[in-house]
Amino acid sequence: MGKKIRVLIIDDSASVRQVLTHVLEQDPDIEVMGAASDPFVAARRIQEEVPDVITLDVEMPRMDGITFLRKIMAQRPIPVVMCSSLTEEGSETLLQALEAGAVDVVLKPKIGAADHLAESGMRLREAVKGAAAARLGRAPRPPIAMGTTAKLTADAVLPPPTGRAMAKTTEMVVGVGASTGGTEALRVMLEALPANSPGIVVVQHMPEKFTAAFAKRLNSLCEVEVKEAQNGDPVLRGHVLIAPGDRHMMLERQGARYHVTVRDGPLVSRHRPSVDVLFRSAARAAGGNAMGVIMTGMGDDGALGMNEMHQAGAYTVAQDEATSVVFGMPKEAISHGGVDRVVPLEQIAREILAADRRRH
Incomplete structure (x- = not known):
């Protein structure tokens, strides 16, 4: 097996960090290297070890996700997947995130909604794999197999x-x-x-x-x-x-x-x-x-x-x-x-x- 994709989760909610860790680590190709409650904690973690992919919440105390995203892209580009709650108001912010350099946008998995958790979890894992393979002005990682989950055709x-x-x-x-x-x-x-x-x-x-x-x-x-x-x-x-x-x-x-x-x-x-x-x-x-x-x-x-x-x-x-x-x-x-x-x-x-x- 090849090198695992190492992911840093940034979200101010402890329960969301826990769910994201659980969902991501269901994939044998993904390893959560750490979780941070805000961008300042994350910045210190990144100084110790650079992740392959970051999942980033939009709304956080001390510094919002978009500001942190712009700083990352200006200083040391790392593939970022924005994790958002399902709101129409937040859609404009997420567009700004994509324009600021985020690779993808996904919905946060909902705790307790089994069907939603299964679908959104799969979408999150695919987004992380896509981000790991993304070209950010550097040589991309080779694409990773999408796993053995049953896949319906048209x-x-x-x-x-x-x-x-x-x-x-x-x-x-x-x-x-x-x-x-x-x-x-x-x-x-x-x-x-x-x-x-x-x-x-x-x-x-x-x-x-x-x-x-x-x-x-x-x-x-x-x-x-x-x-x-x-x-x-x-x-x-x-x-x-x-x-x-x-x-x-x-x-x-x-x-x-x-x-x-x-x-x-x-x-x-x-x-x-x-x-x-x-x-x-x-x-x-x-x-x-x-x-x-x-x-x-x-x-x-x-x-x-x-x-x-x-x-x-x-x-x-x-x-x-x-x-x-x-x-x-x-x-x-x-x-x-x-x-x-x-x-x-x-x-x-x-x-x-x-x-x-x-x-x-």
Whole structure:
């Protein structure tokens, strides 16, 4: 077995520190090297031993998590996963954390809620593994196997596509999947698109209630209109729909028009929303009228779905290793044989526009 990922937990609640330690140490690849009640205690601990990953609470006495995060990133960058309570008010703060250099944001596991503890615990362990593999201006650690937990495929939500590619029509729809590092990568991609771009549907792995603030933030920066998807929303040119956290999003077609269905369901590829679910629905509903884009992220969500899109006649693109924070999801999609082109992040918007021009 390789070297364990050593994690430092920073949270002002003793019970939360205990739960986080218990949840993380269920994974044999993770070791909690210590827990600190505030950033000042943590700073002294880091002077003794530098952790591979830090889990950081947002609201703490003496110094808030964002201020501490900025200090870490300025002085000695260490991959940081922000652990937050589920509040809409806190979503804006968490966006600031991602902009300040946090690798990922997860919800704190709830004590006493067994189902929530199992799902949020798995999400926390995956976030820590993704952070350990993240590229922070230095050589990344090799990706770590995601363990042997049973993992559902898109079969749990949608039956497999028939494999018959749909004849091309005039409108193209773009399906995008991203995870660790994806919030910043999506901003770069969407900011480069003009207001008349093809309709885009996005799955970015992130917690419930956080996606609305994320979409609002992107909307303020981009020429395209960006919003959190609601059930039945049409997919329109110049518009981007982002799957709400904790809900699957599927593309559907009525006549020549596309819309999205947003619904509950089991975790697929250990995620809800799942990229595999979105991509499979795009293969079924749009076939050769679709384009698939898979971006930075830990794990393999989207690899099977992108292959299904590719087989249905869609044009498929993956972000390259050099510009990915974690090259897990693009690498898996490439290895499954479903990727037509591998490009740097800055080129993805150009690929979308070029594919759109080829249709007209």
